[in-house]
Amino acid sequence: MALDWQLSELLENLHTDVQHKLSTVRKSFKHSVVKGDGAENVWVDLFNQYLPERYCASRAFVVDSNNQFSEQIDVVIYDRQYSPFIFHYAEQLIIPAESVYAVFEVKQTLSKEHIEAARKKVASVRRLHVTSLPIPHAGGVYAAKPPIEIIGGLLALENEQKMSETLNRNLEQQKEDKGLLNIGCAADDCFFFYEKNRHEMTVKQHSKATTAFLFELLSQLQSCGTVPMIDIHAYGQWLK
Numbered sequence: 001m002a003l004d005w006q007l008s009e010l011l012e013n014l015h016t017d018v019q020h021k022l023s024t025v026r027k028s029f030k031h032s033v034v035k036g037d038g039a040e041n042v043w044v045d046l047f048n049q050y051l052p053e054r055y056c057a058s059r060a061f062v063v064d065s066n067n068q069f070s071e072q073i074d075v076v077i078y079d080r081q082y083s084p085f086i087f088h089y090a091e092q093l094i095i096p097a098e099s100v101y102a103v104f105e106v107k108q109t110l111s112k113e114h115i116e117a118a119r120k121k122v123a124s125v126r127r128l129h130v131t132s133l134p135i136p137h138a139g140g141v142y143a144a145k146p147p148i149e150i151i152g153g154l155l156a157l158e159n160e161q162k163m164s165e166t167l168n169r170n171l172e173q174q175k176e177d178k179g180l181l182n183i184g185c186a187a188d189d190c191f192f193f194y195e196k197n198r199h200e201m202t203v204k205q206h207s208k209a210t211t212a213f214l215f216e217l218l219s220q221l222q223s224c225g226t227v228p229m230i231d232i233h234a235y236g237q238w239l240k
Helices: 007-028 032-050 112-126 164-171 209-224 232-236
Strands: 055-063 073-079 087-089 092-096 100-106 135-137 140-142 151-156 183-186 190-195 200-205
Touching: 007 032, 007 209, 032 055, 032 073, 032 100, 032 209, 055 100, 073 092, 073 112, 073 151, 100 112, 100 209, 112 151, 112 164, 151 209, 164 190, 164 200, 183 209, 190 209
Parallel strands: 055 092, 100 151, 151 183
Antiparallel strands: 055 073, 073 100, 087 092, 135 140, 183 190, 190 200
């Protein structure tokens, strides 16, 4: 029996579902912390449901082998297949820097203030030290893999800056900036992404912004490849 399904309808329903959940969280929870946690959970659930199983998404801190920690990150997308350890401490998740693919700040609105907050959080992760060891294989040893360029972004329900020119201006940044945002989404209006080849930000208004954002994120994750092989002994030195 042929199924009467349409890919366009499935993709539209994905966007509608996420936008509805974010709107419900905003209307139902009056306390700002609870509201923020609810919005983070919506995005975490989206990533854990639709990204390939090699990726995992959680709220977390990121640590490096020099005993430096990031700020708390609303959504960290990290490698679960090749990550040798993830710390659970006092109900907090702590992930080694080598395992991280992407980090996101989650806000209710896409605004200049929240763009700056997201940059600060992203930079706190990118400043961390990343180890990388040669990779043994059946035919010998591959050279150590250069650390991946961690994706940084901002996720929101609404876009406060309805003028594309205003949003573009607030997103302007230098390629070398540790807080550069590669990607982001306002579920009700648009998504944006940084084009490496052209060194500029592109903002696209879209009626299904969440789904379009998810496709762009998948493309950026694919370009990252696999995380480097972590130097376990670099972390082990902190054993007293």
